[in-house]
Amino acid sequence: MNRSFEILDVTLRDGSHAMRHSFTEKQVEETARGLDKAGVSYFEVSHGDGLGGSSLQYGFSKVNELKLIEAASSVCSRAKVSVLLIPGIGIKDDLQDAVKAGAKMVRVATHVTEADVAAQHINLGRELGLKTVGFLMMAHMASTAKIVEQAKLFESYGAEIIYVTDSAGYMLPNEVTERIKALKENVSCEIGFHGHNNLSMAMANTIAAVEAGASYIDGSLRALGAGSGNTQTEVMVGVFERLGYNTGINLYDILDVANDVVAPFMQRPQEITGSSLILGYSGVYSSFLLHTQSAAQKFNVDERDILVELGNMKAIGGQEDLIFDVAQRLALNV
Amino acid sequence: MNRLKVGIIGSGNIGTDLMYKIERCDSLEMKVMVGIDSKSEGLERAKSRGYETIDTGINGLMEKIDLVDIVFDATTAYAHRLHSEKLIAAGKKVIDLTPAAIGPFTVPSVNLTEHFEAPNVNMVTCGGQATIPIVHAINRIIDVEYAEIIATVSSKSAGPGTRANIDEFTRTTSRAIEQVGGAKKGKAIIILNPAEPPVIMRDTVHVLVIEEGHEESIISSIKSMVEDVQKYVPGYRLRGEPQIDGKKISVFVEVEGAGDFFPPYSGNLDIMTAAAAKVANELAKHLLTSKV
Numbered sequence A: 001m002n003r004s005f006e007i008l009d010v011t012l013r014d015g016s017h018a019m020r021h022s023f024t025e026k027q028v029e030e031t032a033r034g035l036d037k038a039g040v041s042y043f044e045v046s047h048g049d050g051l052g053g054s055s056l057q058y059g060f061s062k063v064n065e066l067k068l069i070e071a072a073s074s075v076c077s078r079a080k081v082s083v084l085l086i087p088g089i090g091i092k093d094d095l096q097d098a099v100k101a102g103a104k105m106v107r108v109a110t111h112v113t114e115a116d117v118a119a120q121h122i123n124l125g126r127e128l129g130l131k132t133v134g135f136l137m138m139a140h141m142a143s144t145a146k147i148v149e150q151a152k153l154f155e156s157y158g159a160e161i162i163y164v165t166d167s168a169g170y171m172l173p174n175e176v177t178e179r180i181k182a183l184k185e186n187v188s189c190e191i192g193f194h195g196h197n198n199l200s201m202a203m204a205n206t207i208a209a210v211e212a213g214a215s216y217i218d219g220s221l222r223a224l225g226a227g228s229g230n231t232q233t234e235v236m237v238g239v240f241e242r243l244g245y246n247t248g249i250n251l252y253d254i255l256d257v258a259n260d261v262v263a264p265f266m267q268r269p270q271e272i273t274g275s276s277l278i279l280g281y282s283g284v285y286s287s288f289l290l291h292t293q294s295a296a297q298k299f300n301v302d303e304r305d306i307l308v309e310l311g312n313m314k315a316i317g318g319q320e321d322l323i324f325d326v327a328q329r330l331a332l333n334v
Numbered sequence B: 001m002n003r004l005k006v007g008i009i010g011s012g013n014i015g016t017d018l019m020y021k022i023e024r025c026d027s028l029e030m031k032v033m034v035g036i037d038s039k040s041e042g043l044e045r046a047k048s049r050g051y052e053t054i055d056t057g058i059n060g061l062m063e064k065i066d067l068v069d070i071v072f073d074a075t076t077a078y079a080h081r082l083h084s085e086k087l088i089a090a091g092k093k094v095i096d097l098t099p100a101a102i103g104p105f106t107v108p109s110v111n112l113t114e115h116f117e118a119p120n121v122n123m124v125t126c127g128g129q130a131t132i133p134i135v136h137a138i139n140r141i142i143d144v145e146y147a148e149i150i151a152t153v154s155s156k157s158a159g160p161g162t163r164a165n166i167d168e169f170t171r172t173t174s175r176a177i178e179q180v181g182g183a184k185k186g187k188a189i190i191i192l193n194p195a196e197p198p199v200i201m202r203d204t205v206h207v208l209v210i211e212e213g214h215e216e217s218i219i220s221s222i223k224s225m226v227e228d229v230q231k232y233v234p235g236y237r238l239r240g241e242p243q244i245d246g247k248k249i250s251v252f253v254e255v256e257g258a259g260d261f262f263p264p265y266s267g268n269l270d271i272m273t274a275a276a277a278k279v280a281n282e283l284a285k286h287l288l289t290s291k292v
Helices: A011-018 A025-038 A065-074 A092-100 A119-127 A144-157 A173-186 A202-211 A233-242 A251-265 A274-282 A288-299 A303-312 A321-332 B013-023 B041-048 B057-063 B077-089 B126-139 B160-164 B166-179 B215-230 B267-291
Strands: A006-009 A042-044 A080-085 A103-111 A131-137 A161-165 A190-194 A216-219 B004-009 B028-034 B052-054 B070-073 B093-096 B120-122 B144-154 B185-193 B201-209 B236-238 B243-245 B248-255
Touching (some): A011 A080, A011 A288, A065 A092, A080 A092, A080 A131, A092 A119, A119 A131, A119 A144, A144 A161, A173 A190, A173 A202, A190 A202, B013 B028, B013 B267, B028 B041, B041 B052, B052 B057, B070 B077, B126 B166, B126 B201, B126 B215, B126 B267
Parallel strands (some): A006 A042, A103 A131, A190 A216, B004 B070, B093 B120
Antiparallel strands (some): B236 B248
């Protein structure tokens, strides 16, 4: 029986945020082996902020991501490794290196209104024979018409799949449905959805995305991802089987890798805390969470005030330096 | 007072804004604006201000090359390679605002006079102009092992050239952080923010130095550098205090433009044209005095 859609696991990329970019080769290898065995077709391995993301701004990688990509691809018999590339952070050379290390898919990510910075990188992805994806981040910040316009740009550069990415975990199911439907009607690419669980909506949003026609959906094991994490991969397998879809993934095997491999190395449970809820409520990029906690401690201000202010300022992905600036201003009360 | 005559190739946004800055330089005389579209706003503005205009690109300029002593190139990296060859052959000084980076990098507050003898100097990138002075200010007190800059600019101020060549920005800026800033290793990140009203250019510099301490000297070096940059970019300022945490130092700046051709939020474009005008003006002073 054919799969109804592909579940793409992002534990080893989005989870990098929650792990403060400290993944080891052993952790990556064991997780990759489990995902491969369970029947996952694609999973992502990169620094949380994509190739080249290792930095003071976002946190240095403990182990070079190329080694992690190599470790992951070396243990897979069927599953393929995807990498994330955010133009402005990573460059084309990084993608070439990642392909040498074993990457077979690239997801080129831009802020939802800035797709035109990605033309070169999408071209390169296709030239290198990769499955090539355009990833529109912070999709809640643009109207459906704008998303369609930007998706058409990605399509014109050669993207095969276009993602609606709810980076802030802000969206509600009806908003997901509207965006995915509009993309299905207006572009010929396959459509994907990437959620965050800051408002406990990740699973509901993912169901809405599939029902509206999405054929790629992202998840992470034990929800290990930025903020309150992503849609939980193993839960998706159970839920979609009950809804009558064929995920192609074995439930026991995916539970095993989630609980026996990932859970033991998690630094904290993926709960919806006061601050991660505020991420979703204010529409703030999920990876700001841990950086905000550090800044709040340093300047002795309320994390929630920092996040609400960042939301008011319309901060976008990658602007972690703004957190410090806001915390400093709140502390001085200016 | 004597002045050297200036030509600008590229009648787009950068070239047009540059024209207004040249008008305020005491050793430069704005002379020719060169474009390839006779209807471009830049050429029309130049004509209405009484300057010679050429709408046939480099070839048109080469026919009237005696009109100019110094030529700014605000076109593209690809076009610049050809332009530079022809201009240098004709004995002209070339100031490159494209990412071609044929000539040595120049950041006025760091190495203004270092490359006066070079036929072609490159102005790095907007992010480089805003952050390399800070890296240098720290490095002149204590060795910088690693420097990383994050430039956030408004989407509206990033033109199609920047967007199509975003990797060039990253590569060129990283290289200049090392070569001009003095860091052993450099890294650059650029973020385009679409917020309305548009955000003012912000730049963050994070560095790792080889040892802790020297806090007072580092902060006073940074502050004196900010004053030096303000001499040619008045809207350049620190946001908050530099943060020192062991070997890590973080500095936050913002750049408000002078509002010549661009609105003030486009500090990223303003700092490029202001820096280029500053370099040309000092170069002109140098050439005028050394000729005597």
